[in-house]
Amino acid sequence: MIEKSLIIDILQQHKNDCTRLMDILLDLHKIQNYMDKETISVLAEELDLSRAEIEETISFYHFFSLKPRGKYNIYLTDSITANMKNRKAILEAFERECGTKINNVTPDGLLGLYTTSCIGMNDQEPAAIINDVVFTNLTPYRVKELVKGMRAGEEIKDLIYENYGDGNNADPDVESMVSNNIRKKSIVLKKDYETYTFVKSGIKKYTPTEVIKEIENSNLRGRGGAGFPTGLKWRFGSQSQGEHRVIICNADEGEPGTFKDRVLLTEYPEMVFEGMTAAAYATGSDIGVLYLRYEYTYLLKFLKRILNEMRKKNFLGKNIGGIEGFDFDIRIQLGAGAYICGEESALIESMEGKRGEPRDKPPFPVEKGYLGYPTIVNNVETLVTAVKILQNGAKWYSGFGTNDSLGTKLLSISGDCKFPGIYEVEWGTPLTEVMEMCGAEDVQAIQVGGPSGMLVSLKDLSHLNSTQLMKWYKPSGMEVAERYIDRRLSYSDLPTGGSIIIFNNQRDLLGEVVMNFMEFFIEESCGSCSTCRNMPYVMKNKLQKILDGHGVKSDIEDLLSWGKTLKASRCGLGQTAGNPILSSIFNFRHLYEKHIQSLTEYDTVFNLENSVQTYQKFVHKEPVLFHLQ
Amino acid sequence: MENQIKIVIDGREITAEKGKTILEIARENGIFIPTLCHFKGADPKANCRVCTIKINNRMMTSCTTPAADGMEIENETPELNDIRKSIIELLFVCGNHFCPTCEKSGDCELQALAYRYQMMVPRFPYDFPQKAVDSSSPKILKEQNRCISCKRCIKTIKDEKGRHYFAFKNRGNKLEVVLDPDMGMEISDKLAQIAMKNCPVGSIIYKGKGFDQPIGTRKYDKTPIGG
Numbered sequence: 001m002i003e004k005s006l007i008i009d010i011l012q013q014h015k016n017d018c019t020r021l022m023d024i025l026l027d028l029h030k031i032q033n034y035m036d037k038e039t040i041s042v043l044a045e046e047l048d049l050s051r052a053e054i055e056e057t058i059s060f061y062h063f064f065s066l067k068p069r070g071k072y073n074i075y076l077t078d079s080i081t082a083n084m085k086n087r088k089a090i091l092e093a094f095e096r097e098c099g100t101k102i103n104n105v106t107p108d109g110l111l112g113l114y115t116t117s118c119i120g121m122n123d124q125e126p127a128a129i130i131n132d133v134v135f136t137n138l139t140p141y142r143v144k145e146l147v148k149g150m151r152a153g154e155e156i157k158d159l160i161y162e163n164y165g166d167g168n169n170a171d172p173d174v175e176s177m178v179s180n181n182i183r184k185k186s187i188v189l190k191k192d193y194e195t196y197t198f199v200k201s202g203i204k205k206y207t208p209t210e211v212i213k214e215i216e217n218s219n220l221r222g223r224g225g226a227g228f229p230t231g232l233k234w235r236f237g238s239q240s241q242g243e244h245r246v247i248i249c250n251a252d253e254g255e256p257g258t259f260k261d262r263v264l265l266t267e268y269p270e271m272v273f274e275g276m277t278a279a280a281y282a283t284g285s286d287i288g289v290l291y292l293r294y295e296y297t298y299l300l301k302f303l304k305r306i307l308n309e310m311r312k313k314n315f316l317g318k319n320i321g322g323i324e325g326f327d328f329d330i331r332i333q334l335g336a337g338a339y340i341c342g343e344e345s346a347l348i349e350s351m352e353g354k355r356g357e358p359r360d361k362p363p364f365p366v367e368k369g370y371l372g373y374p375t376i377v378n379n380v381e382t383l384v385t386a387v388k389i390l391q392n393g394a395k396w397y398s399g400f401g402t403n404d405s406l407g408t409k410l411l412s413i414s415g416d417c418k419f420p421g422i423y424e425v426e427w428g429t430p431l432t433e434v435m436e437m438c439g440a441e442d443v444q445a446i447q448v449g450g451p452s453g454m455l456v457s458l459k460d461l462s463h464l465n466s467t468q469l470m471k472w473y474k475p476s477g478m479e480v481a482e483r484y485i486d487r488r489l490s491y492s493d494l495p496t497g498g499s500i501i502i503f504n505n506q507r508d509l510l511g512e513v514v515m516n517f518m519e520f521f522i523e524e525s526c527g528s529c530s531t532c533r534n535m536p537y538v539m540k541n542k543l544q545k546i547l548d549g550h551g552v553k554s555d556i557e558d559l560l561s562w563g564k565t566l567k568a569s570r571c572g573l574g575q576t577a578g579n580p581i582l583s584s585i586f587n588f589r590h591l592y593e594k595h596i597q598s599l600t601e602y603d604t605v606f607n608l609e610n611s612v613q614t615y616q617k618f619v620h621k622e623p624v625l626f627h628l629q
Numbered sequence: 630m631e632n633q634i635k636i637v638i639d640g641r642e643i644t645a646e647k648g649k650t651i652l653e654i655a656r657e658n659g660i661f662i663p664t665l666c667h668f669k670g671a672d673p674k675a676n677c678r679v680c681t682i683k684i685n686n687r688m689m690t691s692c693t694t695p696a697a698d699g700m701e702i703e704n705e706t707p708e709l710n711d712i713r714k715s716i717i718e719l720l721f722v723c724g725n726h727f728c729p730t731c732e733k734s735g736d737c738e739l740q741a742l743a744y745r746y747q748m749m750v751p752r753f754p755y756d757f758p759q760k761a762v763d764s765s766s767p768k769i770l771k772e773q774n775r776c777i778s779c780k781r782c783i784k785t786i787k788d789e790k791g792r793h794y795f796a797f798k799n800r801g802n803k804l805e806v807v808l809d810p811d812m813g814m815e816i817s818d819k820l821a822q823i824a825m826k827n828c829p830v831g832s833i834i835y836k837g838k839g840f841d842q843p844i845g846t847r848k849y850d851k852t853p854i855g856g
Contacts, residue, residue, distance in 0.1 A: 041811075052796035052809035059799045338800075355797065360675050360693035527797075527804030530677050530716055530777065534723040537802045538753050558752070565715045568681045568688050 062337030070112030181421030225497025275383025
């Protein structure tokens with residue numbers, strides 16, 4: 001148990017405010033790596049909650065625990081790219097060196113070994129987080145060194161034997177081996193912007209209404225993936241009444257395969273915060289919060305320093321930029337490991353110390369968000385882009401991209417390609433060009449937009465006639481196939497939050513990729529909706545049945561039809577949780593058909609021999625199976 | 630007339646008071662929309678999704694969506710009824726619901742809806758998950774095999790300080806509704822009985838007494854749900 005006085009101390013630092021339960025639990029986990037009954041009882045008593053209510057929050061987050069964890073805790077990412085880069089060997093090495101199986105702690109309590117969803121390092125996998133420090137490009141040999149170092153009781157940071165990464169990754173407040181891998185800069189990433197220009201002079205040029213107008217004219221759409229018009233969001237927020245208004249920057253970058261926000265926070269933090277300040281100025285907000293996913297804790301100290309620098313220059317605080325009454329400050333809220341908190345209303349729930357369960361809408365956050373105040377949640381990239389738009393004007397911005405998707409998009413490219421990393425491309429760029437850019441060859445499939453997006457193919461079918469097409473994509477045929485030709489990244493064709501994962505022809509798309517994505521959704525569902533809690537699991541089992549060779553024709557149709565029920569879920573996670581299976585059926589139906597028994601109508605999956613094995617073991621008797629005789 | 634709005638449900642025009650949810654208006658007008666997690670008097674949190682309707686071709690939950698003037702709502706359509714039925718089937722296969730031995734049989738809303746949507750055999754394979762029964766409280770048996778995580782007990786059973794007796798635990802398909810171990814020890818007979826009554830299924834059983842009303846003469850035995 002944690003000493004009671006210490007718990008009381010921490011509670012007082014957070015004013016015994018149960019809406020700050022996340023911070024309270026994060027602080028307590030720093031002292032003891034799990035929450036024991038007694039500690040929870042003290043919390044419950046002091047906060048006037050039941051123990052079950054506190055455990056409700058603890059048990060929701062991956063990095064909180066009700067059971068003892070290790071002195072060192074190793075979180076090995078389970079993203080598909082890690083698996084493609086031989087995660088299996090790394091896991092085996094960890095298990096062997098630690099002497100424990102995954103999701104366990106060594107008997108001496110020293111080493112905890114856990115699996116975790118994508119940690120935003122897809123361009124340098126396999127990677128792991130050990131006590132908040134990120135280790136990338138792991139090899140079995142490095143694992144041996146790491147475990148040896150931990151056994152010797154060394155500081156985890158001292159176990160980084162590599163050079164620090166490029167740019168601010170080497171900053172004294174970061175000191176991380178993570179690399180940025182920026183491969184293509186365009187109008188947003190180009191360092192042609194003198195930081196804080198907007199706070200220094202921009203706010204004197206524009207009125208708040210003009211700022212909103214400019215963003216509206218630029219047609220900027222939310223870069224997290226959903227693509228809601230940013231200007232409209234700001235306008236709605238500015239019109240909602242409330243004692244306070246809140247600007248939240250969503251840095252809970254959890255979609256497997258995205259890591260562009262990590263790079264923006266490392267290299268362009270001033271612009272992120274400036275974007276928040278601009279949004280606050282435009283909407284009359286006074287509270288700012290950066291919700292940072294726990295996996296990026298290694299950036300926390302650095303980001304706090306930037307905020308302090310801004311405060312000293314009066315770019316945050318009271319009467320910012322000399323404008324009377326423009327008060328705005330930013331705090332950083334850490335998450336604790338939950339993909340769903342990237343959904344804006346789940347993020348707000350989490351900020352209020354609760355489980356990250358999305359809210360029913362309406363009301364939307366812009367009307368009633370954090371603590372009931374009008375709240376505007378923007379993605380990191382959106383805010384950075386907004387700063388550039390305010391610098392150069394909406395007209396300049398509309399010179400890039402396509403009619404329905406203006407400007408550029410940051411892509412996080414990983415998987416089977418020579419140059420994984422960050423690419424800033426204009427909207428409307430064909431997928432084929434993206435593949436050329438990153439040196440991808442022998443491409444079988446591309447996951448656009450992460451697991452919640454679409455698994456598409458690159459095949460250029462323009463030379464095939466309709467009969468040949470029908471052969472490829474029976475029975476849906478032409479309609480699907482036509483869409484393959486020259487697919488482009490845009491809100492009307494292939495929208496994306498930026499995750500591009502490439503699979504070559506050696507990959508087992510269904511067994512390796514689709515399965516990994518389905519497991520991801522099962523792990524990360526908040527469980528609130530009956531549909532999303534149960535359906536991905538049921539669909540995954542059906543896919544397993546097909547892969548095991550027990551599938552019949554109707555199984556494919558079943559999957560397509562069952563997927564519809566998911567559309568009745570509350571949030572984007574639930575609604576898209578069937579996409580890995582659905583989009584792979586649409587685009588790679590032949591892979592399913594390969595596994596199907598074409599002559600069988602019905603398969604019970606029941607195997608009598610297997611089913612009597614337990615009986616055999618205990619009775620030491622061979623059963624007489626008449627059907628085998 | 631300022632406080633009046635007009636909405637259309639399945640082609641039927643209805644005049645209603647402003648500020649109500651679609652479900653409330655439907656109920657007042659004798660239109661049946663199935664529900665499981667909804668509980669009159671408690672804040673709606675659309676967990677079960679069976680009250681899903683369609684507005685402008687978008688699926689919404691009727692228990693949380695405020696009606697607005699001019700809304701055209703689809704309710705009793707083959708598509709929506711099939712989604713509702715599939716949700717009920719999902720709940721059946723992802724729990725262990727054995728009606729013949731359940732104390733709530735005949736009073737159970739899940740069972741009644743399964744009858745209404747004529748569930749013969751679920752389209753999904755039974756999962757038969759391993760679930761525990763928590764009998765630590767002297768007053769309440771928490772039967773996890775039957776829980777559908779509707780949150781009704783969480784929302785409605787509180788002490789005078791506002792502390793909740795029930796809470797969620799874990800996430801995803803490992804989600805459970807649990808009874809607080811300390812508060813479960815001290816829960817009053819009255820509150821335990823209310824908890825049992827508020828549960829739409831037989832997951833909260835008041836200990837010490839079977840039941841007053843025999844199976845076969847209960848609420849949905851006499852009149853099917855939704856008429």
